[in-house]
Amino acid sequence: MPRRRLHMTGADGAALRTALRALRTRLGVPEGFPPEVLAEAGRAAAAPRLPDHDATDLPLFTIDPPASVDLDQAMHLAKRPAGGYRVHYAIADVAAFVTPGGALDAEAHRRVTTLYFPDERVPLHPPVLSEGAASLLPDRTRPALLWRLDLDSDGRVETAEVRRALVRSRAKLDYDGVQKAIDSGTAEPSLALLKDIGTLREVLETERGGISLDVPEQEVVAQDGSYALAYRAPLPADGWNAQISLMTGMAAADLMLASGTGVLRTLPAAPDGAVGRLRRAATALRIDWPHHVPYARLVRSLDPHLPAHAAFLQECTALLRGAGYTVFTGGQTPDRALHAAVAAPYAHCTAPLRRLVDRYTGELCVAAVAGTEPPAWVTGALDALPREMAEGTRLANTVERECVDLVEAALLKDRVGQTFEATVIDVREQEPTVGTVHLEDPAVVGRVESPAAPLPLGDRIRVRLTHADPGTSKILFTPA
Structure with a gap:
């Protein structure tokens, strides 16, 4: 596994x-x-x-x-x-x-x-x-x-x-x-x-x-x-x-x-909504996933050497929960x-x-x-x-x-305040100002919070690192 x-x-x-x-x-x-x-x-x-x-x-x-x-x-x-x-x-x-x-x-x-x-x-x-x-x-x-x-x-x-x-x-x-x-x-x-x-x-x-x-x-x-x-x-x-x-x-x-x-x-079958969440992540990462293509076939078509595909494969592990x-x-x-x-x-x-x-x-x-x-x-x-x-x-x-x-x-603790190129790969349905971003360099997936406007799912944006504390093992980004 x-x-x-x-x-x-x-x-x-x-x-x-x-x-x-x-x-x-x-x-x-x-x-x-x-x-x-x-x-x-x-x-x-x-x-x-x-x-x-x-x-x-x-x-x-x-x-x-x-x-x-x-x-x-x-x-x-x-x-x-x-x-x-x-x-x-x-x-x-x-x-x-x-x-x-x-x-x-x-x-x-x-x-x-x-x-x-x-x-x-x-x-x-x-x-x-x-x-x-x-x-x-x-x-x-x-x-x-x-x-x-x-x-x-x-x-x-x-x-x-x-x-x-x-x-x-x-x-x-x-x-x-x-x-x-x-x-x-x-x-x-x-x-x-x-x-x-x-x-x-x-x-x-x-x-x-x-x-x-x-x-x-x-x-x-x-x-x-x-x-x-x-x-x-x-x-x-x-x-x-x-x-x-x-x-x-x-x-x-x-x-x-x-x-x-x-x-x-x-391992039970994936719960309701799990595949839908992955479809949102695919859209966010610019991965073409036609509705007639089964999930298994899509996964086999991905190239883990590509950062966007690598991030999506990490998201796919959510379907393996419950074993x-x-x-x-x-x-x-x-x-x-x-x-x-x-x-x-x-x-x-x-x-x-x-x-x-x-x-x-x-x-x-x-x-x-x-x-x-x-x-x-x-x-x-x-x-x-x-x-x-x-x-x-x-x-x-x-x-x-x-x-x-x-x-x-x-x-990242010495890079607080710096900005990075990122892709919004997930946005909370009930709280669209909170989501997840994928940075290609460095290879980080982290939480992002927007002070006011909803996060643009699937868009590439610049984010600023506002918090990185090894003591609490937490990092946080905001749109730059």
């Missing part, structure tokens, strides 16, 4: 880091792990529970940002002799290290998810596991849940199974390098198939009415001894890689539904089983190093394929998982929102 992630790059950010430390304190974000958790993690790292099946002959590779070391997934792609494709997708086996009911398990249930700040990461598990013994680092033998998905020539999943196995990644790749290798024709055969399979899966997504948002990442970059905000637009390789994960999540949901026990990631987790047991099909953006049943199962629920869905899928009952530690925790995940997701969203506000305020 889309997330606007901030990164610190370049310049000295001492003041900003001080404000971010204060934010972590205010939100109650843990600074470190208790000694008993670190001790248990150290013992687990030295002696994990290893599976019997050896799949280290598979030449797997990972695709992640260059600095990432918490590597959840590795893959190998091949053509099947009779036609179609075979995808091997290895997921870090966190359950091989975590003892149910132990200190490490309890701490994971308190944290629920990894939290991302511009200056640091607050991990779900101690780094000795998440960045070491459990991570699918290259040239290291690791326990994993190894998926095998056989696809037909159109990219549809014909069979899916998962089992525990020892795996060994051969290479740690990054998105830029993958894109260049595929575009230049120098990619090895397995990597080259990422484009073929990813593109087929994107076509299938369109056919079923699903939507993947290529939401740009906002970056803090050094510029002329100061700071600037910019967007990093996703590459096609980002989308192809995401399709492998989405396909696995859909296969996991199908396995659990067939077994009668599971936990799904669900949650649905547990079902006893063979009962849940009333709420679909994820509106995926347009199919879907489960989180590919990021257990960074998200608590994935450890449980992985275990449920292994049991479903084996035809055995899930472990008691899994079924006993299911009822509480939706609440735990909701609380953890709420904190993660708060962190994201407040980090964006804080960084924007910190980077």
Whole structure:
């Protein structure tokens, strides 16, 4: 799912880091792990529970940002002799290290998810596991849940199974390098198939009415001894890689539904008025959206490298609000089983190093394929998982929102009184003197208040920055 992630790059950010430390304190974000958790993690790292099946002959590779070391997934792609494709997708086996009911398990249930700040990461598990013994680092033998998905020539999943196995990644790749290798024709055969399979899966997504948002990442970059905000637009390789994960999540949901026990990631259809609000934003950003064109088709036509399109894609995330987790047991099909953006049943199962629920869905899928009952530690925790995940997701969203506000305020605090070119992308229906503007330089979306006249929706105007306070993480503009 889309997330606007901030990164610190370049310049000295001492003041900003001080404000971010204060934010972590205010939100109650843990600074470190208790000694008993670190001790248990150290013992687990030295002696994990290893599976019997050896799949280290598979030449797997990972695709992640260059600095990432918490590597959840590795893959190998091949053509099947009779036609179609075979995808091997290895997921870090966190359950091989975590003892149910132990200190490490309890701490994971308190944290629920990894939290991302511009200056640091607050991990779900101690780094000795998440960045070491459990991570699918290259040239290291690791326990994993190894998926095998056989696809037909159109990219549809014909069979899916998962089992525990020892795996060994051969290479740690990054998105830029993958894109260049595929575009230049120098990619090895397995990597080259990422484009073929990813593109087929994107076509299938369109056919079923699903939507993947290529939401740009906002970056803090050094510029002329100061700071600037910019967007990093996703590459096609980002989308192809995401399709492998989405396909696995859909296969996991199908396995659990067939077994009668599971936990799904669900999302209701967009509420009334949400699409209308997006149409207003499209008009404001000069994006042509004919009434006969469905929302999903419009989104796929956008270029995230263009500032107006990037701003619109950020607005589109409003349609993804209301996602949650649905547990079902006893063979009962849940009333709420679909994820509106995926347009199919879907489960989180590919990021257990960074998200608590994935450890449980992985275990449920292994049991479903084996035809055995899930472990008691899994079924006993299911009822509480939706609440735990909701609380953890709420904190993660708060962190994201407040980090964006804080960084924007910190980077603009010395520019109060200056004017900027902006586009009015939203105006309150009941209060037309209040709205939202999108600045192209710097890449900021902020609140604007007009003293008297209604704001001109869709117009480019000059605005004056009247307030930027890192202490309150607020910025405010008025028409110049």
